Amino acid sequence: MAKIFYELRQNKNNKSQVFGKWFAHSKSIETLNTRKLAKHISEHGSVYTQDVVFGVLEKFRSCLVEMLLESKRVKIDGLGTFFTTLENEPGGAPKKEEFNVGKNLKALHIRFMPEQEQEMNISSREFLKKAEFVNAESLLSGDGEKTTNGGGSSQGGNTGGNTGGGGNSGGGNSGGNTGGGGNSGGGNSGGGSHEPIGD
Numbered sequence: 001m002a003k004i005f006y007e008l009r010q011n012k013n014n015k016s017q018v019f020g021k022w023f024a025h026s027k028s029i030e031t032l033n034t035r036k037l038a039k040h041i042s043e044h045g046s047v048y049t050q051d052v053v054f055g056v057l058e059k060f061r062s063c064l065v066e067m068l069l070e071s072k073r074v075k076i077d078g079l080g081t082f083f084t085t086l087e088n089e090p091g092g093a094p095k096k097e098e099f100n101v102g103k104n105l106k107a108l109h110i111r112f113m114p115e116q117e118q119e120m121n122i123s124s125r126e127f128l129k130k131a132e133f134v135n136a137e138s139l140l141s142g143d144g145e146k147t148t149n150g151g152g153s154s155q156g157g158n159t160g161g162n163t164g165g166g167g168n169s170g171g172g173n174s175g176g177n178t179g180g181g182g183n184s185g186g187g188n189s190g191g192g193s194h195e196p197i198g199d
Contacts (some may be wrong), residue, residue: 002131002132003131003132003133003134004026004131004132004133004134005026005027005028005029005133005134005135005136005139006024006025006026006027006133006134006135006136007024007025007027007135007136007137008022008023008024008025008135008137009022009023009025010022010023011023024133027136034054034057034058034061035050035054037057038050038051038053038054038057041053064082068082068083068084068110071084076115077115078115079114079115080112080113080114080115081112081113081115082110082111082112083110083111083112083113084108084109084110084111085108085109085111086105086107086108086109087105087106087107087108087109088104088105088106089103089104089105089106092104114127
């Protein structure tokens with residue numbers, strides 16, 4: 001089973017209700033760029049060479065952005081759905097007819113909603129059940145502490161919610177009045193299983 005590394009951090013905010021408590025935060029060991037991901041795919045029994053896979057991934061990236069900028073959602077079966085949300089400037093427009101895209105829109109965000117179909121569900125809580133967790137500190141100490149089935153560490157704390165995965169795209173030239181805003185997981189409380197990911 002693949003391993004998710006985590007580290008425990010103490011809440012230092014003395015105004016928080018959970019001040020002094022410990023929580024698990026995921027710890028990445030590497031960021032794969034497109035070229036590295038293509039190499040990984042080509043080495044997993046693929047009939048396609050690394051260059052071919054890289055080309056497909058690059059085309060996927062450019063077409064994904066193109067479709068999102070045409071107000072379309074893009075669903076990757078078994079993975080999830082990419083879509084956009086708008087972030088408005090604080091205060092809003094005083095009247096409907098006074099709304100101005102250049103003045104009242106702050107950002108256009110790319111968001112991601114994990115797959116929730118039962119047979120391929122990778123929403124937050126279901127994804128938690130698929131992983132084996134290893135305390136990153138144990139790698140240094142040699143203890144090798146592991147927890148499976150998404151139970152978190154016996155040392156306390158809930159694993160984080162949804163983390164940002166999007167990034168900003170474009171200058172917000174689409175009309176609309178839906179609120180955007182960040183929705184990143186904090187790690188101090190368990191995230192909902194159906195919340196989208198994005199900045």
